[in-house]
Structures are given as C-alpha cells and as structure tokens.
Amino acid sequence: MDASAFEQIVGKEHARAGGGAVDGVLVALEVRPGSAEEVGAVLRRAGELGAAVLPRGGGTKLGWANPLAPAGDLLILDLTRLDAPLDLQPDEGIAHLGAGVRLATLTAAAAAIGQTSLLSPLRDGDTVGGSIAADPVGLDWQLDRRLRADLLGLEVVLASGEVTRCGGSVVKNVTGFDLVRLYCGSLGSLGAITRATVRLHPLPERSELRRRDADSLAGALELAGSLLGSGAAPAGAVVQPARAGPGASLIWRVEGREPAVERALDRFPGDPADASLWEAARELRANPPVDGVSVRLAGRPTDLGAACAALAQRGGSLRLALPLAGVVLGQLPGDGLAPLVADAATAGLALAVERAPLELRRSIDAFGPPPGGLALMRGLKQRFDPGRLLAPGRVAGRI
Numbered sequence: 001m002d003a004s005a006f007e008q009i010v011g012k013e014h015a016r017a018g019g020g021a022v023d024g025v026l027v028a029l030e031v032r033p034g035s036a037e038e039v040g041a042v043l044r045r046a047g048e049l050g051a052a053v054l055p056r057g058g059g060t061k062l063g064w065a066n067p068l069a070p071a072g073d074l075l076i077l078d079l080t081r082l083d084a085p086l087d088l089q090p091d092e093g094i095a096h097l098g099a100g101v102r103l104a105t106l107t108a109a110a111a112a113i114g115q116t117s118l119l120s121p122l123r124d125g126d127t128v129g130g131s132i133a134a135d136p137v138g139l140d141w142q143l144d145r146r147l148r149a150d151l152l153g154l155e156v157v158l159a160s161g162e163v164t165r166c167g168g169s170v171v172k173n174v175t176g177f178d179l180v181r182l183y184c185g186s187l188g189s190l191g192a193i194t195r196a197t198v199r200l201h202p203l204p205e206r207s208e209l210r211r212r213d214a215d216s217l218a219g220a221l222e223l224a225g226s227l228l229g230s231g232a233a234p235a236g237a238v239v240q241p242a243r244a245g246p247g248a249s250l251i252w253r254v255e256g257r258e259p260a261v262e263r264a265l266d267r268f269p270g271d272p273a274d275a276s277l278w279e280a281a282r283e284l285r286a287n288p289p290v291d292g293v294s295v296r297l298a299g300r301p302t303d304l305g306a307a308c309a310a311l312a313q314r315g316g317s318l319r320l321a322l323p324l325a326g327v328v329l330g331q332l333p334g335d336g337l338a339p340l341v342a343d344a345a346t347a348g349l350a351l352a353v354e355r356a357p358l359e360l361r362r363s364i365d366a367f368g369p370p371p372g373g374l375a376l377m378r379g380l381k382q383r384f385d386p387g388r389l390l391a392p393g394r395v396a397g398r399i
C-alpha cells in the first residue's frame with residue numbers, strides 16, 4: 001500500500017510502512033493521526049483503497065478475540081497521539097479524555113486530586129480507547145461496577161469517516177438508544193473511539209484487604225458465597241488456588257468511609273492481608289501463562305463451582321475466580337478447548353478464549369457458540385461498516 005496517500009493526511013513522520021504482523025497478517029502500514037478529523041480522513045482513504053483497518057491503543061490486547069480476516073492490506077490505526085484532553089473535573093465527578101490517554105497517566109492525575117476511576121491500569125501502555133473497546137474483566141469488576149456503567153459519553157469516528165458523538169457529561173445522558181454501551185467491548189469493529197467522558201469517584205477514606213484460607217477450592221468458593229451473602233459489600237474479591245497442594249484462599253477488599261468499613265469487617269471478618277497479594281492476583285490476571293489456552297467462563301456468582309468443575313473435567317486448572325462477577329479464569333491444554341466449549345454451552349456458561357495459539361483461534365470462535373442476537377449484530381455491522389473496513393472477523397460470530 002502506498003504510504004504517500006496517508007502521509008498527506010497525517011504528515012510524513014506519522015505514517016510508516018510495515019511494522020510486524022497481527023494474527024499472522026502482515027501489517028502494510030501504520031498511521032498515527034493527530035485528531036478525530038484526521039482519523040476520519042484516514043478511514044475514508046483506507047476504504048477507497050480496499051484496506052482493512054485495526055484501531056490500536058497500547059497494543060496490549062491485540063491477541064484477544066478472533067483472528068483478523070482482512071480481504072485486503074492491513075493498516076494499523078494508532079490512536080496514541082490522541083492523548084488530550086486529560087480534563088478532570090472532580091466537582092462534576094467526570095473526566096473528559098482523549099482515547100490515547102494512558103491509564104497510568106490518568107490514574108496518577110486523578111489520585112493527585114483525591115479521585116479515582118474504573119480505568120485503572122493493568123498493563124504498561126494501555127489506553128482509554130483500547131480499554132473501552134476491549135471492555136476487560138478486572139478484579140474489581142462487579143455486576144453493577146463495570147466500566148460500561150461509568151461511561152457517560154463517547155466521540156467515535158465511523159468507517160465512513162464521519163465524526164459522531166453519543167451520550168454526554170451527565171448521568172442521565174441518553175435519549176433514545178444507548179450507543180455508548182454498544183461501542184464498549186466492540187473491539188474496534190464498529191468505529192474508532194477518539195474521546196470519552198467517564199465518571200470519577202473520590203478515593204475511599206479507608207481501604208482494607210482481608211483473607212481467609214480453606215483446605216480445598218470448594219471450601220474457598222463456599223467462603224466466597226458467604227462473603228457475598230454477608231452484607232459486607234466488598235469492593236473486590238478473588239479466589240486463588242494455593243501454589244502447592246489442594247488449598248485455596250479468598251482475598252477481598254472493603255473500602256469506603258470509616259464506619260462502613262468497620263461494619264463490613266464485623267459482618268465478614270478475616271485476617272489482614274498484605275497488598276502484595278492483591279498485586280500478585282492482578283499480575284496473574286494480566287499475564288496468563290503462555291502455555292496452553294487461557295479461558296474465561298462467566299455465569300452467576302453461584303455458578304463458580306460448576307465452572308471450576310467444567311474446567312477440571314477437561315484437564316484444566318483454575319488461575320483465579322472472581323466471585324463478585326461470577327467469572328472463572330482458567331488454563332487448559334489445547335485439546336480440552338473444543339469439549340469445554342460444548343460443556344459450557346450446555347451448562348449455560350459464557351466462554352471466551354483470552355489467549356490461545358493462532359491455529360486454535362482459527363479453528364474455534366473465541367466467544368463460543370454464536371450468540372442469540374447474531375443476526376442483529378451482523379445487521380449492525382453492515383449498517384456501521386458496510387465495507388467490513390474495521391477489524392474484520394474479530395468479534396463473536398467472526399463478523
């Protein structure tokens with residue numbers, strides 16, 4: 001692909017040929033636009049040339065989801081130059097952010113004014129836009145405490161090059177369809193996110209980490225069930241198998257105002273735990289082992305035992321369970337994946353492959369059997385991106 005067509009838009013220094021491969025597909029060109037309008041012009045030009053475009057933030061999750069299936073040359077749309085605004089408004093409880101703002105930068109800037117957000121960094125370099133597009137499941141994830149719940153507004157450039165806005169700056173911000181949530185988790189397949197408005201929260205007055213150990217995984221899962229039913233309202237919780245032996249630990253965080261934290265500690269007591277334990281769990285979450293297949297099984301919080309059993313039956317093992325989210329993260333030998341996909345569907349568990357060798361990712365949909373609304377999803381993709389310009393093949397159903 002001729003770089004000069006894009007150099008005219010972004011400047012010579014921000015377009016370069018080559019740059020490795022994604023999912024075994026060679027990258028023809030990397031382009032780094034400096035504004036939403038430039039993003040639009042790049043997308044229009046790429047469409048005219050019949051190229052496929054993969055938006056990229058920090059590039060930490062490009063190996064997630066289904067492999068890319070471009071019909072033409074692959075262009076990487078690097079959005080890291082969009083690192084403004086970084087406009088924090090604690091009085092309003094909101095932040096306006098460029099898609100290229102690094103989560104580490106945001107978190108440090110927010111902490112300096114006594115605030116925090118759900119966009120907490122996990123990997124070096126991860127960005128606001130990439131995190132919204134990937135909608136990752138973190139240790140603090142809860143049914144009512146997810147990134148998408150804190151997303152108020154987005155600016156998104158469509159495949160046609162049109163710069164669009166949805167949502168706003170206030171909590172009741174949607175009239176009509178809630179497009180903000182549609183883009184969250186869309187993996188770059190519906191548009192390039194160029195700006196976001198998210199909620200800020202005051203840093204908690206007090207935060208405590210507690211643990212309880214059990215002789216078995218089943219015992220630790222039972223403890224997790226008791227924690228959920230105790231009224232302690234934890235801010236995060238993990239069940240982690242012991243490094244050696246059959247035991248497992250429940251580790252949880254309570255935070256908030258002083259009296260609320262005291263009450264929570266009374267309702268479900270545990271031993272004080274070192275912060276390094278939480279960090280180790282985070283690390284395990286961020287960097288699954290490179291061997292075999294990393295999977296995520298999700299159900300109701302009461303389904304954790306069934307999900308762990310399904311994993312074990314196919315030769316897999318638990319890495320971490322997230323009781324507040326009903327999520328189990330496991331590691332599995334490659335030949336256990338196909339049967340696990342079938343087992344999960346029968347048990348009503350949602351399965352996603354987070355990391356697997358490319359050959360396996362080509363042979364199995366990373367999101368399991370086709371979801372119920374697949375025909376509607378295809379219709380949406382067709383409407384948003386009729387030329388299949390953006391991230392072709394990546395989302396569920398390989399659309």
Ligand SMILES: Cc1cc2nc3c(=O)[nH]c(=O)nc-3n(C[C@H](O)[C@H](O)[C@H](O)COP(=O)(O)OP(=O)(O)OC[C@H]3O[C@@H](n4cnc5c(N)ncnc54)[C@H](O)[C@@H]3O)c2cc1C
Nearest residue numbers: 057058059060061126127129130131133136138188193286
């Ligand atoms: C609440 C939360 C929890 C997290 N939990 C985990 C976790 O448990 N485990 C973990 O490993 N990481 C976790 N992270 C970190 C995070 O998953 C990634 O590092 C981050 O989501 C990817 O950011 P990135 O900029 O590197 O995206 P990239 O890897 O560059 O892109 C990820 C996907 O988004 C698309 N994309 C990127 N930028 C854009 C854009 N501007 N517009 C449209 N599409 C785009 C890409 O095409 C790709 O499909 C968490 C982050 C948050 C905010």
